[in-house]
Amino acid sequence: MCTSFLCAPPPLxxxxxxxxxxxxxxxxxxxxLGLFDTAGQEDYDRLRPLSYPxxxxxxxxxxxxxxxxxxxxxxxxxxxxxxxxxxxxxxxxGTQVDLRxxxxxxxxxxxxxxxxxxxxxxxxxxxxxxxxKYVECSALTQRGLKNVFDEAILAALEPPDNKPKxxxxxx
Numbered sequence: 001m002c003t004s005f006l007c008a009p010p011p012l013x014x015x016x017x018x019x020x021x022x023x024x025x026x027x028x029x030x031x032x033l034g035l036f037d038t039a040g041q042e043d044y045d046r047l048r049p050l051s052y053p054x055x056x057x058x059x060x061x062x063x064x065x066x067x068x069x070x071x072x073x074x075x076x077x078x079x080x081x082x083x084x085x086x087x088x089x090x091x092x093x094g095t096q097v098d099l100r101x102x103x104x105x106x107x108x109x110x111x112x113x114x115x116x117x118x119x120x121x122x123x124x125x126x127x128x129x130x131x132x133k134y135v136e137c138s139a140l141t142q143r144g145l146k147n148v149f150d151e152a153i154l155a156a157l158e159p160p161d162n163k164p165k166x167x168x169x170x171x
Contacts, residue, residue, distance in 0.1 A: 024149045031153045049084045056156035057132075058090035059148065064117045064136065065099045065109060070125070078129045089155045092131040093148055094122045098138040 020035045036055075038048045060077050062069040073092065081090060099105040100116045109115055119136060126134035132155040137144035 022149060024146065024153065026150055026153055033149055033152065049080070052081065052084045055085055055088055057152050058088060059093050059152055060090050061093040061095050063096045064094045065096055065105050067114050067117065070117055073125060074129065089132045091151055091155060092122060092126040092129065092134045094119070094134070094136040096138060097136045097143060098141045
């Protein structure tokens with residue numbers, strides 16, 4: 001007698017990063033962006049930086065309705081990319097702006113004595129951390145999405161001059 005069992009395959013482990021390609025037009029010229037969405041879990045803290053070499057610009061994202069993700073920009077993400085790629089420019093990106101006016105989201109935040117983050121808060125953090133620029137978007141409504149990619153390309157094409165200046169010290 002032969003018996004077989006059908007069972008579901010084991011769940012796949014989360015990926016360290018997903019990659020995508022996007023082509024955008026700037027000034028009539030097509031630019032193709034290679035995007036690497038890296039895993040934020042602590043389990044990948046040692047693997048994630050392996051995807052950083054040759055990066056032209058970082059998009060450091062946080063949700064405007066998640067104060068903890070906003071704090072992680074300062075506490076985790078910018079220190080990490082600054083350590084591994086100190087001369088690579090980055091944009092600070094506020095995401096999920098469509099939820100800034102969503103009553104259910106605002107109610108949940110209020111229950112935790114929190115508020116949605118303002119555009120001004122994002123701009124202030126961007127200045128403090130020396131981001132090239134602060135931009136906002138919503139993947140759901142597409143609001144500001146093209147601008148994020150346009151600004152990323154501009155930042156990559158014209159990286160800031162943050163090379164150490166040569167000095168001559170005479171004693």
